Amino acid sequence: MNSDWPPIISPMLARLGSENDLSKPHYIWEPKLDGTRAIVYKKGERIKILNRRKKWIEHRYPELSGIHRNILADPCILDCEIVVLDKNNKPDFQLLQLREQQEHPLKIELLSKMYPAVIFAFDVLLANEEDMTNKPLRERKQKLSEIVKESERLRLCMYTEDGRRLWESVKAMGLEGVMGKKLESTYQQGKRSEDWIKVKTFKTMDCVILGYTPGEGERKDYFGALAIGAYDREKLIFLGKVGTGFDEETIRYLTSELKKIEVPEKPVEEEPPYEVRWVRPEFVCEVRFLEVTDDLKLRAPVFLRLRRDKSPEECIFETQK
Structure with missing residues (x-):
């Protein structure tokens, strides 16, 4: 990892797959959340959030400032998705867009109470000064479960090895799709890797x-x-x-x-x-x-x-x- 803090990180990306990939062995599968990709940095009591366009966006989400208490590693870098949930507990991208486009402090504060965001963590890149990017995904998932204490604003993204079953569930719920990740894959910053697959419910x-x-x-x-x-x-x-x-x-x-x-x-x-x-x-x-x-x-x-x-x-x- 870069010695400067916080290091500017480009997230690992997935290639587009198909339903034929859902039976691949040695993969785990996650729901593809309809939100904003975010690299979350924790150091002490400070939280920084970087989006894919390399812009700091933590000021737009004041309700997330307290999640440092639920990240039990210091310093720590997580790969996450920011979502706003609707009344049925489903990600609502239109509500998230309201949050994303605001810069006025009073509007930001108001919307943070009306449509609070939730961060779903699905990977860990740094934990207590330990670089996790060269470790296999199975180890990173284990570490993630140890250092994230779930709360109202910070949750762990669920995963399963049964890709077909998850696929049928997300289709029934009207969600965007699923993400498949090879259990032995390392974290390849900024690369669209063959080790990660996204399968969409529509084109x-x-x-x-x-x-x-x-x-x-x-x-x-x-x-x-x-x-x-x-x-x-x-x-x-x-x-x-x-x-x-x-x-x-x-x-x-x-x-x-x-x-x-x-x-x-x-x-x-x-x-x-x-x-x-x-x-x-x-x-x-x-x-x-x-x-x-x-x-x-x-x-x-x-x-x-x-x-x-x-x-x-x-x-x-x-x-x-």
């Missing part, structure tokens, strides 16, 4: 917002659809447009923000057969779709949400299709 892709089409009718003052793309061998490619799935707040917000970053030149080689007002590739959105067509377009795309926790460079076409 989604994180896309870069490249621009927008002008709105018509009731949407004449707003955008009509978003032009979307992803990186393929470090080059942006055009994946089509998505025009459904937006709520009114998102339409207003994106219209305002995208107008601020319009650019004259298109960021992709392809020329769409319709007018697009291009923007700097700064925003990421998650899109649900049926399939990728032969000409590399998303068929029947539906906007799911903005992903403020992800950078455009993470939208890699090959790892998501």
Whole structure:
């Protein structure tokens, strides 16, 4: 580990798998939680939280400041997911988005009471100065269970070796999917490893917002659809447009923000057969779709949400299709 504290850590990532992977031997399986990936640092009574975009976000979650009491190692670094649970105890990403976009101290304080967050810990990278990243996952899970005392705000992510059974459960509950992890895998910082697999209950892709089409009718003052793309061998490619799935707040917000970053030149080689007002590739959105067509377009795309926790460079076409 880096001698500087806190060290900036890029989390280990998973490759996209399929239902065929659910029977792999020597893997454990966790529910894929619909939240924000977070590296949590504890030193003394201090808690720091780093998201995937390398931004410190602990100020947005004042209700999590006391979890140092439930982490029985010092110093300690955990890999976690931050979620906001709905009344049925299911992760609600829309509520989490309200928390993620706030910077005003009074609004942060109010939302922390209305929609308090919970941290689910699933891995440990450092415990009492001991670097855990080169140890196998089975040892890291054992250590995690020893040093995390569960509370209302800090919980351990459940896991099982029965991937098929967990898969059926998450589908029935309407959850996002499952994560499979090889028991002997080390923690490979910043790497999209073959040792970790994500299996989704439906196809989604994180896309870069490249621009927008002008709105018509009731949407004449707003955008009509978003032009979307992803990186393929470090080059942006055009994946089509998505025009459904937006709520009114998102339409207003994106219209305002995208107008601020319009650019004259298109960021992709392809020329769409319709007018697009291009923007700097700064925003990421998650899109649900049926399939990728032969000409590399998303068929029947539906906007799911903005992903403020992800950078455009993470939208890699090959790892998501």
